[in-house]
Structures are given as C-alpha cells and as structure tokens.
Amino acid sequence: GAGVSQSPSNKVTEKGKDVELRCDPISGHTALYWYRQSLGQGLEFLIYFQGNSAPDKSGLPSDRFSAERTGGSVSTLTIQRTQQEDSAVYLCASSRDNEAFFGQGTRLTVV
Amino acid sequence: EDQVTQSPEALRLQEGESSSLNCSYTVSGLRGLFWYRQDPGKGPEFLFTLYSAGEEKEKERLKATLTKKESFLHITAPKPEDSATYLCAVQRGRRALTFGSGTRLQVQP
Numbered sequence: 108g109a110g111v112s113q114s115p116s117n118k119v120t121e122k123g124k125d126v127e128l129r130c131d132p133i134s135g136h137t138a139l140y141w142y143r144q145s146l147g148q149g150l151e152f153l154i155y156f157q158g159n160s161a162p163d164k165s166g167l168p169s170d171r172f173s174a175e176r177t178g179g180s181v182s183t184l185t186i187q188r189t190q191q192e193d194s195a196v197y198l199c200a201s202s203r204d205n206e207a208f209f210g211q212g213t214r215l216t217v218v
Numbered sequence: 219e220d221q222v223t224q225s226p227e228a229l230r231l232q233e234g235e236s237s238s239l240n241c242s243y244t245v246s247g248l249r250g251l252f253w254y255r256q257d258p259g260k261g262p263e264f265l266f267t268l269y270s271a272g273e274e275k276e277k278e279r280l281k282a283t284l285t286k287k288e289s290f291l292h293i294t295a296p297k298p299e300d301s302a303t304y305l306c307a308v309q310r311g312r313r314a315l316t317f318g319s320g321t322r323l324q325v326q327p
Contacts, residue, residue, distance in 0.1 A: 111261075138312075140314055140315065142317075148319065149305070149317050149318060149319035149320055150262070150305070150307075150315075150317040152314045152315070152316065152317075155313070155314035157312055163313065163314060166314070198261055198262070200261075200262075205249075205250055205267050205309075206252070206264050206267055207252070207264070207315060208264055209254075209261035209262045209263070209264075210261050211260060211261045212260075212261050
C-alpha cells in the first residue's frame with residue numbers, strides 16, 4: 108500500500124498481559140515515529156527512529172514500553188504488563204525528509 | 219524544552235464565516251512547523267509545512283502563515299466538511315515532532 112499501515116486496528120487486552128503493535132512505514136522512509144493519543148488529548152511522543160542512528164527513546168513513559176525497528180522498515184511497539192492507563196490510540200508515522208505521514212492508529216483498551 | 223500552544227481549544231463557526239486558528243511555539247532552531255487535520259477515529263492528515271518566518275502556503279480554503287513566534291491557519295468561507303481537529307507541530311533539527319493539543323473546529327450549515 109501507499110500509506111503507513113498499522114495492525115491491529117483495535118486490541119482489547121487484560122491488565123497484566125503483554126501486547127505488540129505493528130507499524131509498516133511508507134517504503135523508503137528513513138524516519139519512524141510512535142505517538143500515543145488519549146481520548147480528547149494531543150499527541151504524546153514515545154519514540155523516534157532515524158535511519159541507522161540510535162533511537163530517541165526519551166518519550167517512553169516507563170520501562171514496560173519498548174520498540175524496535177527491523178531492517179530499517181517495520182517497527183513493533185511492545186507494552187509489557189499492561190495497565191489501564193495504557194489505554195489509548197497508538198499512532199505511527201513515517202517520514203523521508205520533512206513531512207510525517209500517519210497511519211490510522213491502533214486503539215488499545217486494557218480491561 | 220519545545221512548547222506548542224494552540225488556541226482556541228474549540229471553535230464553532232457558521233458556514234461561510236472566516237476565522238483563524240493560532241499556534242504559538244517556543245523552540246530553538248526551528249526546522250519546520252507542521253499543520254495537520256485529524257478527523258474522529260483517524261490518524262492526522264498532513265496539510266502544510268512552513269520553514270521560515272514570512273512563509274505562506276495555501277490549499278483550498280486554508281492558508282497557513284508563519285512568524286518567529288506563531289503560526290496562523292486561516293480558514294476562508296468554511297464548509298461543514300472542514301469540521302475537524304487541527305493540530306500544529308514543530309520540529310527542532312532532526313528530532314521528533316512536538317505537537318500542540320489542537321483546535322476542535324465545528325462548522326455548522
């Protein structure tokens with residue numbers, strides 16, 4: 108596809124379980140971002156990958172959150188031991204030069 | 219620390235009633251200022267990038283302008299389909315984008 112693809116689109120999980128969210132960026136885009144958006148709120152930065160540089164992890168809220176980007180393409184955001192406050196929409200974006208293009212997000216609900 | 223403040227939080231307009239949304243920012247070494255539109259349940263949709271003070275960009279009924287401290291998104295003769303949340307973001311160097319909390323625009327027929 109031509110755009111950023113995220114899966115799953117919706118995920119309901121039990122408190123304490125681990126979840127993995129996937130992002131397929133636009134082909135050729137070297138930068139990849141993860142953001143979190145709670146209901147009615149703005150976008151909260153989580154982590155940023157730029158080419159082969161070390162990722163900027165400064166936005167990760169706790170050590171339960173981690174992300175990797177394999178082969179400079181697909182990225183996976185992992186949340187361990189999920190808590191109810193992790194419920195949000197997780198958005199991924201990719202960029203080649205300047206403009207960042209977003210996927211439709213994964214809506215995570217922790218029950 | 220980079221900061222982005224958007225105002226108003228919410229705006230209700232009548233169809234055809236022009237207005238402006240404000241984005242004030244504090245960032246050292248601005249690389250770009252970005253405007254996005256977000257519809258409910260969707261990811262943000264890219265609208266504009268502005269790079270330097272004095273720059274303007276237009277798309278249909280929207281025009282974005284930039285000064286050294288703020289950006290405006292002018293909406294001329296809006297239509298109901300322009301209803302959405304408009305997000306502003308800044309980028310410092312090759313860092314992640316910092317977003318404001320957005321302006322929820324509602325255009326009534």
